[in-house]
Amino acid sequence: MAILAAGVGFAIRGGIFDNWGKEFGFTGAQLGAIGGAGFSGFCFGIIFGGLIVDKIGYGKLVALALICHIVSAFVTFGASTPANAYDFLFWGMFIFAYANGTLEAVANPLVATLFPENRTHYLNILHASWPAGMVLGSVAGWVLDDKMQVGWKTQLALYLIPTVLYAIMFMGQKFPKSEAAEKGASFVSMLKPVGILGALVACYLLANFFGDIAKAFSPDNAKVIGYAIGGILLIAVAVITKFSLGSILLFVLFVVHALVGAVELGTDGWIQNITGNLFTSEEGKYLFIWTSAIMFGLRFCAHWIEKTLKLSPIGLLVVCAIIASVGLVLASGMQTFTVALVALGIYAVGKTFFWPTMLAVVGDRFPQSGAVAMSIMGGIGMLSAGLIGGPGLGYCKDRFAGEALNKTDAALYSEYKAATPSSFLNLKSTEVFGLDGTKLAAAKDAKEKTPQQKTVVEADQAGDRATLKADAYIPAAMAAIYLLLLLYFKSIGGYKAVKIDEAA
Numbered sequence: 001m002a003i004l005a006a007g008v009g010f011a012i013r014g015g016i017f018d019n020w021g022k023e024f025g026f027t028g029a030q031l032g033a034i035g036g037a038g039f040s041g042f043c044f045g046i047i048f049g050g051l052i053v054d055k056i057g058y059g060k061l062v063a064l065a066l067i068c069h070i071v072s073a074f075v076t077f078g079a080s081t082p083a084n085a086y087d088f089l090f091w092g093m094f095i096f097a098y099a100n101g102t103l104e105a106v107a108n109p110l111v112a113t114l115f116p117e118n119r120t121h122y123l124n125i126l127h128a129s130w131p132a133g134m135v136l137g138s139v140a141g142w143v144l145d146d147k148m149q150v151g152w153k154t155q156l157a158l159y160l161i162p163t164v165l166y167a168i169m170f171m172g173q174k175f176p177k178s179e180a181a182e183k184g185a186s187f188v189s190m191l192k193p194v195g196i197l198g199a200l201v202a203c204y205l206l207a208n209f210f211g212d213i214a215k216a217f218s219p220d221n222a223k224v225i226g227y228a229i230g231g232i233l234l235i236a237v238a239v240i241t242k243f244s245l246g247s248i249l250l251f252v253l254f255v256v257h258a259l260v261g262a263v264e265l266g267t268d269g270w271i272q273n274i275t276g277n278l279f280t281s282e283e284g285k286y287l288f289i290w291t292s293a294i295m296f297g298l299r300f301c302a303h304w305i306e307k308t309l310k311l312s313p314i315g316l317l318v319v320c321a322i323i324a325s326v327g328l329v330l331a332s333g334m335q336t337f338t339v340a341l342v343a344l345g346i347y348a349v350g351k352t353f354f355w356p357t358m359l360a361v362v363g364d365r366f367p368q369s370g371a372v373a374m375s376i377m378g379g380i381g382m383l384s385a386g387l388i389g390g391p392g393l394g395y396c397k398d399r400f401a402g403e404a405l406n407k408t409d410a411a412l413y414s415e416y417k418a419a420t421p422s423s424f425l426n427l428k429s430t431e432v433f434g435l436d437g438t439k440l441a442a443a444k445d446a447k448e449k450t451p452q453q454k455t456v457v458e459a460d461q462a463g464d465r466a467t468l469k470a471d472a473y474i475p476a477a478m479a480a481i482y483l484l485l486l487l488y489f490k491s492i493g494g495y496k497a498v499k500i501d502e503a504a
Helices: 002-015 017-024 028-056 058-076 085-114 119-126 129-147 152-170 187-191 195-214 219-240 248-278 281-298 302-309 313-332 337-351 354-365 372-408 410-416 437-445 451-471 473-491
Strands: none
Touching: 002 017, 002 028, 002 058, 002 085, 002 129, 002 152, 002 248, 002 281, 017 028, 017 085, 017 248, 017 437, 028 058, 028 085, 028 187, 028 195, 028 248, 028 372, 028 437, 058 085, 058 152, 085 119, 085 354, 085 372, 119 302, 119 354, 129 152, 129 281, 187 219, 187 372, 195 219, 195 248, 195 372, 248 281, 248 337, 248 354, 248 372, 248 451, 248 473, 281 337, 302 313, 313 337, 313 354, 313 451, 313 473, 354 372, 372 410, 372 451, 410 437, 410 451, 437 451, 451 473
């Protein structure tokens, strides 16, 4: 129910991106950054929660998440004018995501502890709640937005219903301890498998996050401030772990999970907007429901698929990455709704098992880390989605749409060009000018479009198709890494879950 609340909020937010763009005049990059806060906040929630959950227990973190879920609603609803909307929406999404991350810092190690012999199966079942929430949120948003024309604040408030339910359901529950906590493992021993290598991945992403925050008060020194904070955190981990290098395998898993977050959650955050633009808003919601329903159903079948196809968790990930890449390539060329159902259905099958299976691999191979490694990896995935996936796809939309319009009609591009440039990872060398959100919305909404408005809309659609094609390179890279991991495990006698005594 807790993860369901996160899915409902995520789906509704994805469905009202166009409302925010129209009402407040946001560019694709600005919308991507707001959506990105809905991931980066998760990182802080799951990492901070994962570091302390074995020491303070699960119940206290659930209470903290409940408070943050409620506070996030009040902050988000403060957005009322173009002048204040960005800050209220950004921080409202950040707090919402922090609550989601805190809850997952509880859920993942709890399920891994309860089902040590079949983590892949049960973690996939746990995370079936995510697409279930996305289906419910998308249906609710479709009815309230497209059919009843209800305001976006009312739509977004729906996530508070499962929030109240999970609060009631958690009351009075007693929780077990992880295998590491049960054996009295110290925090340092739990963090050692992460070490300097693992911390390097997390600290790089955190450096970029703090660099984005620093732009608000020191634009010229933002990158320096961000990397200084990241460097301090890296040194702190090195000192705490007595300069343990960490596990190379865990480092590779952290890197590939950053790609998982970028392609799965980053794409999910934009897919309703993209498909609604290529087809109709209503069809875009149908497609989102379709892909989410596929994920929901398949996540109950992970164990059966592994046994039937005789796949290890790594073998399952190899197959899924290939399928996801093929699905996105096909989606980039979709011209009809029927083709979209097939292409995005293939993509949905591919992305279904990424997140929970990666968590299961860490639980299987690093039981000595307790909740620490699992939570840090989840945080890396979400932070990557917030910094690379969401903003990256928004940047691609701006870049490719602007290039398409400029190539077709340079004068028209000058008229529709956004006032502020878009960039990727704060790199000036990547700066481009996309299309102004308000002017673009007016062109889309015009019942009888002028030739110029048709040209603008077609350029925007061309940008969406190019964005999906570029997105397909991420799971392709993941497939290559998973294949190398498969060969590694084969060289050491095959993949197997290890016990904490064996790991030690």
